[in-house]
Amino acid sequence: MTGKALELEGVGRRGDDRWLLHDVTVRAERGEIVHIAGPSGSGKTTLLRLLARLDEAQSGEVRILGRSITEWPVRELRRTVGLVPQEPFLLPGTVEDNLRSAERWAPTPRARSRTELEAALAVCGLEGAWLDRVGDVLSRGERQRVALARTLLMEPSILVLDEPTSALDPMQARQLGASLLGWARERQATLVQTSHRFEEIRRLGGSLWVLVEGELVETGSVPDVLDAPRTRAAQVFFSEPEPEPTP
Amino acid sequence: MTPPELGPLELSGAAVLLGATIGLSAWQRLELGRTILVAGLRTTVQLLAIGFLLAAVFSWRSPFAIAAILMAMSIVAGHAAASKQAGVRRVLSPWLLSGALFSSAIATLLYVGGLLRLAPDRPDLWIPLGGFILGNSMAASAVAAERFLAAGRQRRDEVECLLSLGAPAKEALRPITREAFRAGLIPRLSAMMVMGIVKLPGIMTGQMLAGQEASQAAMYQILVMFTLLFSDTIAIALTMRLLFRRVVTPAEQLRHDLLRGPP
Numbered sequence: 001m002t003g004k005a006l007e008l009e010g011v012g013r014r015g016d017d018r019w020l021l022h023d024v025t026v027r028a029e030r031g032e033i034v035h036i037a038g039p040s041g042s043g044k045t046t047l048l049r050l051l052a053r054l055d056e057a058q059s060g061e062v063r064i065l066g067r068s069i070t071e072w073p074v075r076e077l078r079r080t081v082g083l084v085p086q087e088p089f090l091l092p093g094t095v096e097d098n099l100r101s102a103e104r105w106a107p108t109p110r111a112r113s114r115t116e117l118e119a120a121l122a123v124c125g126l127e128g129a130w131l132d133r134v135g136d137v138l139s140r141g142e143r144q145r146v147a148l149a150r151t152l153l154m155e156p157s158i159l160v161l162d163e164p165t166s167a168l169d170p171m172q173a174r175q176l177g178a179s180l181l182g183w184a185r186e187r188q189a190t191l192v193q194t195s196h197r198f199e200e201i202r203r204l205g206g207s208l209w210v211l212v213e214g215e216l217v218e219t220g221s222v223p224d225v226l227d228a229p230r231t232r233a234a235q236v237f238f239s240e241p242e243p244e245p246t247p
Numbered sequence: 248m249t250p251p252e253l254g255p256l257e258l259s260g261a262a263v264l265l266g267a268t269i270g271l272s273a274w275q276r277l278e279l280g281r282t283i284l285v286a287g288l289r290t291t292v293q294l295l296a297i298g299f300l301l302a303a304v305f306s307w308r309s310p311f312a313i314a315a316i317l318m319a320m321s322i323v324a325g326h327a328a329a330s331k332q333a334g335v336r337r338v339l340s341p342w343l344l345s346g347a348l349f350s351s352a353i354a355t356l357l358y359v360g361g362l363l364r365l366a367p368d369r370p371d372l373w374i375p376l377g378g379f380i381l382g383n384s385m386a387a388s389a390v391a392a393e394r395f396l397a398a399g400r401q402r403r404d405e406v407e408c409l410l411s412l413g414a415p416a417k418e419a420l421r422p423i424t425r426e427a428f429r430a431g432l433i434p435r436l437s438a439m440m441v442m443g444i445v446k447l448p449g450i451m452t453g454q455m456l457a458g459q460e461a462s463q464a465a466m467y468q469i470l471v472m473f474t475l476l477f478s479d480t481i482a483i484a485l486t487m488r489l490l491f492r493r494v495v496t497p498a499e500q501l502r503h504d505l506l507r508g509p510p
Contacts, residue, residue, distance in 0.1 A: 053498055054410060105413035150412070
């Protein structure tokens, strides 16, 4: 397939009384790392949901790998755009059961070896012994990482993460960020993630999109946007303190 | 044994029981006298009216007339089921629900009618049986529909997580459909578990009062219970299908606007 990883042209989606996302036009190359930042309610999650077509854009067009999102068979699209929500759901059973569930809906399912499952867990900072643990007893941060490993096993071309480090301490967040970067580079996968941690964004590099009240107010390379935001809305946002992780 | 025919004298005797209940309520200061009186009057007027109405309806000895009456009853049942649960009416047209109830009642009736070799021109048999089936499946599908929407709201994240893994919507919503199905069927299954042990069911009691032998009455009751379980299941399955098509878009997205709670 040709074309850019993501292309949004004048994309919008309305809520009850306002635009959740309004007239967003932006692109991401294959293999690019994209951070999406913005205050709560600015449309970050809405944008991620549109990429996995969990919601429909009400205006404009979303293109994934050069193809309009509406032309993709929706299940194939969702396995190409691997979305991990901020509050992931684990199926009943062990971590291994959860990781294997990623194969269940693959177009050509193949049984993964335990080594492959362990490798996916390792990217997310968890050891192989975790495979036998039961999902119910895990903390939020642990559940998030298991859900992430499950999505990695789908081998998506575009990995879309909603606040993947929100329940981790700064050290864990740093390790996960570096590890995901390696995973994405190795596969030429595009990584799109929302984050509140500016320090982490700076360390990982790539591009930064800033959303404020549903409008895309800044796009550019991470240092450019972080060091010299052009719009007042972005300047105000960057001047606010970073939120604490929620365990 | 033929049961004694009831006339004004026997009904007056029954009214004495109502009067005694009002007296007991006054003695216990329940402040229910007026309500009991109104309930008693309504029961009398409504049942006598339906008795006369049915006598007229039963004279139309045509299968088409039977079908038309059952359809009218389904429409009333569909609207009653939709309005019983606040959230359901907003999502599902009562007319669609009526269609589901009518279809399940007709499918069940045709089978049971064939089994009992009921003549097609006997509205006095088809209509009470149809009404009985409709009344029961109306309650079951209303409960199931409400549970489907409530579970859809509560388990939205779970469904969308499965959709994100490439699961077909039908599979992603299966736990919700299962939960709704169970909610709709469990009252019937629980009743069947204790059938004849805790109390004698109404139909069996009625048949024995009407002179039927106990063993025959028991067999009728078995037939009735299996019939109701089947018609409940068909009605719930059709209702689930209608709801599924409403809350899931062709692109396998959940309609959050419809899953929201009642305002």
